[in-house]
Amino acid sequence: MRITATVNGEARQADDVWEGESLLYVLRERMGLPGSKNACEQGECGSCTVYLDDTAVCACLVAAGQAQGRAIVTVEGLARGDVLHPVQQAFVEAGAVQCGFCTPGLLIAAHDLLRGGRRPTDAEVREALAGNLCRCTGYEKILEAVRLAADRWEEDPS
Ligand code: FES
Numbered sequence: 001m002r003i004t005a006t007v008n009g010e011a012r013q014a015d016d017v018w019e020g021e022s023l024l025y026v027l028r029e030r031m032g033l034p035g036s037k038n039a040c041e042q043g044e045c046g047s048c049t050v051y052l053d054d055t056a057v058c059a060c061l062v063a064a065g066q067a068q069g070r071a072i073v074t075v076e077g078l079a080r081g082d083v084l085h086p087v088q089q090a091f092v093e094a095g096a097v098q099c100g101f102c103t104p105g106l107l108i109a110a111h112d113l114l115r116g117g118r119r120p121t122d123a124e125v126r127e128a129l130a131g132n133l134c135r136c137t138g139y140e141k142i143l144e145a146v147r148l149a150a151d152r153w154e155e156d157p158s
């Protein structure tokens with residue numbers, strides 16, 4: 001089947017998609033967007049998190065056909081051209097990226113939290129990111145990155 005969708009603001013199409021394929025597979029293997037990571041493929045790790053019609057979802061759990069005609073934003077779509085999004089920049093500056101496998105999903109989840117407009121407490125950050133597993137950082141640097149991003153979000157909410 002053919003899937004057409006708006007991906008990171010552009011009309012995209014994938015042909016010969018098998019009914020059992022996930023949105024994650026289509027994004028990575030058919031649309032050349034490897035930012036969203038495939039770690040568990042079972043909805044357990046959050047590394048594949050993307051926005052689907054403005055809701056953060058695990059792309060590994062979304063059947064490709066469910067994405068037909070919808071709007072998807074991946075981690076690649078957060079950056080403003082060549083300039084990292086402030087959330088991305090905060091993760092770099094705080095040292096919250098080690099192997100980086102969890103990072104794309106964490107960035108979408110952190111973006112989703114901060115776009116609510118209210119500065120989250122540490123407990124709220126932990127709760128919001130609870131579905132995103134990281135084996136490397138111990139999470140403290142990730143918390144630090146979200147605090148830093150929240151500071152900047154207040155100055156430039158977008
Ligand atoms: S790869 Fe989708 S939740 Fe782990």
Ligand code: FES
Pocket residue numbers: 096097098099100101102103133134135136137
């Ligand atoms: S940085 Fe390696 S899993 Fe999070």
